[in-house]
Amino acid sequence: MRADAARNREAVLQAAGLLFDSADDPAGVSMDDVAAAAGVGKGTLFRRFGDRAGLVRALYELRTERMAAEFEGATGGEDPVEAVVRIMDALLRFKIENRALSRALESLGGGSPYTNAAYGRWHARVAALMAEARGPEAADFLAHALLAAVRSDLVDHLDDWPDAHLKAGVEELVRSVCGERPTG
Amino acid sequence: MRADAARNREAVLQAAGLLFDSADDPAGVSMDDVAAAAGVGKGTLFRRFGDRAGLVRALYELRTERMAAEFEGATGGEDPVEAVVRIMDALLRFKIENRALSRALESLGGGSPYTNAAYGRWHARVAALMAEARGPEAADFLAHALLAAVRSDLVDHLDDWPDAHLKAGVEELVRSVCGERPTG
DNA sequence: CGTTAAACGGACCGATGGTCCGAATCGTAG
């Protein structure tokens, strides 16, 4: 990759990140806005990322890297229920901290958010843990259901709840679905 | 309302219904398409329904009427868990039978699907039942989580599952969340 | 039938995602 190309790629990612972070509605961030903020022509933007979806995915994967790495090496042996709790909590935090970007990703059109490599990975992981925790019966669907509970637009809808309340709700959900009796 | 206005309103609703039903991607149904299919000018379409969201909501409420009525009078006394199972099953069936329309409704932009009178009603009802079934602790969030599990794009994503499998998954989810032990 | 208020409908507008191609720039070979 030529030097100017690499430089522009970084500039675009950074600019787009700032724009999404400071946007209430991700749909309000246009490709023209991104190009302008990055000091780059529209052609450059589209050649590098293909289309809007490509840009959003690239940005998303950038932000996801660290979190994904944290769980990549998470070896077995741990209580599967606790593992699911940890994953769901991490996802919830991520959605809270990356509201606009996450919403942009989940509203790309087509089958989003399900046509998405990252979703597939999380689902596989959670489904496996669910199968371990309570049998393989409906593990696949229950994993989908858990992930649906932290979808960004729901998190966004509940943004006037205290974070702790939301977190407690998610944890309660996970434990219930995993077959633990309700607390208290 | 003038007679021609009423006639055109019906024509638009019927045409839009057909278009959405036969569309894979609801975004592919444009307002121009609807106007043309209804044999009506664009101005008429927008004057009657305000904007795209208005049209989709009108169509949605039309289709929802029967289902809503079924639960409107559902008096108490029934086992709350069974009541939630019934509601979730009805919602699931509705999403399956109205794929494109439901997806259109849930992807209107803004805080959709949560800025929606119907959602509020379903949530209130489910939350109340959840509170009855397992205490008020996290009932509010758990109701959101249940409803999220039958969101139309998830249902659509799983459209190669047999309906019975999906239905069983939803039922299993509801019973788990309500505190029943996993079956088997 | 005449009058009036309401509805009609399609030309028009602004914005947006995406394309195109001549101009500018990078990397390299000589």
Add this chain to the structure above:
DNA sequence: CTACGATTCGGACCATCGGTCCGTTTAACG
């Protein structure tokens, strides 16, 4: 350092879409 080909740049340009405007038509009523 220079010359040159390949790659990238960038913004004018295009098609489409939601939504508006306004001259024209038409339903309703006395």
